[in-house]
Amino acid sequence: MTPPPALTVRPSAPLETDGALARDTLRLMAGKTIAFAVAFALPILLVRRLSQTDFGLYKQVFLLVSTVMTVLPFGFVMSAFYFLPRHPHKQGRVAFNILLFYVILSAVASVVLLGQPAILQGIFHDPRLAALNGPIALVVFTMVGFSFVELLALARADVRTATLLIVVLNLGKSVLFLGAAFVFASFEALVYAAILHGLLQAGLLFWYLTTRFPDVWRGPSWSVMRAQLGYAMPLGTAAILTVIQADLHNYFVAHYFDAASYAIYAVGCFQLPFLSILSDSVGSVMIPAIGRLQLDGKAEDIVRLSARLTRALAAVQFPIYVFLLVAGREFIVVLFTTRYVDSWPIFAVNLTLIPLSLLTSVSDPVLRAYPAYIPWLLRLRLALLGVLIVGAWLATSHLLMLGAIVVMVAVNAADRVALAVVLGRALHVGWRDLGLLRDVGKLAVAAGLAGLATAGAHALVADGRPVIVLATSAAAFGAAYLLAVVLLGVPTADERAVVAARVGDLLRRCGVRPGRLGVGCVRGEESR
Structure with missing residues (x-):
C-alpha cells in the first residue's frame, strides 16, 4: 500500500514552531485541566448521593447518549479541520453544513426514541428508562445536535475561545447535575439537568456561529457538503467502529445484569478524565500540524514529531498505569466508597487501556493525514467487531462480567497495535528510527522500578485505612519514579x-x- 498522492491545494501555511504548538497545547490543557477536575469529581459525588441502582441507571442513560453523540454524526465536525483552512471564503457554509447535519440526525434519533420507547427497555431491560423516553429523547436532541462548538473553535485555531468554552460547558454541567442530585437524589432529575445543559450548549454554539462566521446564515452549500461527506464518512465509519469496540461490552453487561450490578461494572470501567484530556489536547494541536507536514512531503518530520509526542505522553501515562496496578483497590474505595470494592478486578483489567492509548494518540493525527489507509482500517475493525460480539456475548450470557472487559481490552490491543504497524510502514519507519524512542523505554523502566518500590511500601501499610494506604503509596511512587527518571538520564539539558x-x-x-x-x-x- 502506498501513501495517497498530494492534494492539489494552495500552498500550506508555514508550519508552526514547536513553541507555538506548545503554547496552544498548554492553553488548551489549562482549560481542560479545570474540566478534568470537574469531570473527576462528578461521579465521586454522585455515588455518595444516589443509590447503587439509580447510579447504574444514570450510567446507562448517559452511556446511550455518549454513544449516540459519537456514532450518529459520523464525526462530521472533524471535516472542519480539513475544510476551514483550505476554503477561507466558504467557512460560513462549512460551519452551517455541520450544524445542519448534526441537527437533522439528532432530530431523527429523538423522534425514533419518542415513537418507540420499547427500544430503551429492550436494550437495558428496565421499565423506568422506557417511562422516561420523552425526556431522554430531548437529551439526545440537545446534547448531540449542538455538541461540537469547542471542536469548531479548535478547527479555526481559536484555542483561547475553545478553552473558555470547555471550561464553561463543564462547569455548567457539573453545577446542574450536582444540584439535581443533591436536591432530588434521583437519576430522573439528572435527565432533566442534562436537558438544561444541552440548551446551554445550544446557546453557546449559536453565539459562536454568529460572531465568528458572519455569513453562516446564508445557508448550506451542497457542493461543499458533498466534499465534507466524502472526507468525513470514511473517518466517521472508522470512528464508529472504534466507539463500538469501546462501548459494546457495556451494552452486553447492561442487558444481562441489573442496574445495581451494572453500576459495579461501570465504576470498574472508570477512566481518568485527565488522560483523555491530555490526549485530546495534544491531538487537537497535532492534527493540523501533521496535516501540514504531509502536504509538504515531510514524512521524516512527522516521525520525529510523533516520537516527541510519544515521549511526552509516556512520561505521564506509564507512571499512572503502574501506580494504579499497585494501589488501584484503595483508589476505588477512596473515590467510590466500599460499596464499589467489587469493581477492583474489572478496573485492574481496564487499566491496560492506559498504555494502549499512547498508540491511539500518535496514530490518529497520522491517519487523518493519510486517509488512503482508512479502508484497510475499516476492514480490520469489522473483523475485530465480530470477535468482540461473540466474546462479549459468551461472557455476559454466562454472567461473567470480568470476561466482558477482558474481551474488550484484547480487541482494542489488537486494533491499536495493527494500526500503529501499518502507519509506521506508510511513514517508512525502520530500525534506524528506534533511537527516537529511547527515552520511552527508559520511562517504562523507571515506572516499573517505582512500582516495585511502591509495592513494598504498600505491603507495610496494607492493614491501614484505604486513604492512608493510597497516600503512602503515592508518596513512595512519586519519589521513586522521579529518582529513577533522573538516574536513567531521561531529562534533557533544556528540561533540567x-x-x-x-x-x-x-x-x-x-x-x-x-x-x-x-x-x-x-x-x-x-x-x-
Missing part, C-alpha cells in the same frame, strides 16, 4: 534548566536564596 529555574523562582518567593542550596542562582549572586 527549566525545572531548575522554576524551583529557583519558587524558593525565592518563599524567601530562600536558591544559590545557597545549589539549585542555581542568577548571575552576580555566586560570590554573595
Whole structure:
C-alpha cells in the first residue's frame, strides 16, 4: 500500500514552531485541566448521593447518549479541520453544513426514541428508562445536535475561545447535575439537568456561529457538503467502529445484569478524565500540524514529531498505569466508597487501556493525514467487531462480567497495535528510527522500578485505612519514579534548566536564596 498522492491545494501555511504548538497545547490543557477536575469529581459525588441502582441507571442513560453523540454524526465536525483552512471564503457554509447535519440526525434519533420507547427497555431491560423516553429523547436532541462548538473553535485555531468554552460547558454541567442530585437524589432529575445543559450548549454554539462566521446564515452549500461527506464518512465509519469496540461490552453487561450490578461494572470501567484530556489536547494541536507536514512531503518530520509526542505522553501515562496496578483497590474505595470494592478486578483489567492509548494518540493525527489507509482500517475493525460480539456475548450470557472487559481490552490491543504497524510502514519507519524512542523505554523502566518500590511500601501499610494506604503509596511512587527518571538520564539539558529555574523562582518567593542550596542562582549572586 502506498501513501495517497498530494492534494492539489494552495500552498500550506508555514508550519508552526514547536513553541507555538506548545503554547496552544498548554492553553488548551489549562482549560481542560479545570474540566478534568470537574469531570473527576462528578461521579465521586454522585455515588455518595444516589443509590447503587439509580447510579447504574444514570450510567446507562448517559452511556446511550455518549454513544449516540459519537456514532450518529459520523464525526462530521472533524471535516472542519480539513475544510476551514483550505476554503477561507466558504467557512460560513462549512460551519452551517455541520450544524445542519448534526441537527437533522439528532432530530431523527429523538423522534425514533419518542415513537418507540420499547427500544430503551429492550436494550437495558428496565421499565423506568422506557417511562422516561420523552425526556431522554430531548437529551439526545440537545446534547448531540449542538455538541461540537469547542471542536469548531479548535478547527479555526481559536484555542483561547475553545478553552473558555470547555471550561464553561463543564462547569455548567457539573453545577446542574450536582444540584439535581443533591436536591432530588434521583437519576430522573439528572435527565432533566442534562436537558438544561444541552440548551446551554445550544446557546453557546449559536453565539459562536454568529460572531465568528458572519455569513453562516446564508445557508448550506451542497457542493461543499458533498466534499465534507466524502472526507468525513470514511473517518466517521472508522470512528464508529472504534466507539463500538469501546462501548459494546457495556451494552452486553447492561442487558444481562441489573442496574445495581451494572453500576459495579461501570465504576470498574472508570477512566481518568485527565488522560483523555491530555490526549485530546495534544491531538487537537497535532492534527493540523501533521496535516501540514504531509502536504509538504515531510514524512521524516512527522516521525520525529510523533516520537516527541510519544515521549511526552509516556512520561505521564506509564507512571499512572503502574501506580494504579499497585494501589488501584484503595483508589476505588477512596473515590467510590466500599460499596464499589467489587469493581477492583474489572478496573485492574481496564487499566491496560492506559498504555494502549499512547498508540491511539500518535496514530490518529497520522491517519487523518493519510486517509488512503482508512479502508484497510475499516476492514480490520469489522473483523475485530465480530470477535468482540461473540466474546462479549459468551461472557455476559454466562454472567461473567470480568470476561466482558477482558474481551474488550484484547480487541482494542489488537486494533491499536495493527494500526500503529501499518502507519509506521506508510511513514517508512525502520530500525534506524528506534533511537527516537529511547527515552520511552527508559520511562517504562523507571515506572516499573517505582512500582516495585511502591509495592513494598504498600505491603507495610496494607492493614491501614484505604486513604492512608493510597497516600503512602503515592508518596513512595512519586519519589521513586522521579529518582529513577533522573538516574536513567531521561531529562534533557533544556528540561533540567527549566525545572531548575522554576524551583529557583519558587524558593525565592518563599524567601530562600536558591544559590545557597545549589539549585542555581542568577548571575552576580555566586560570590554573595
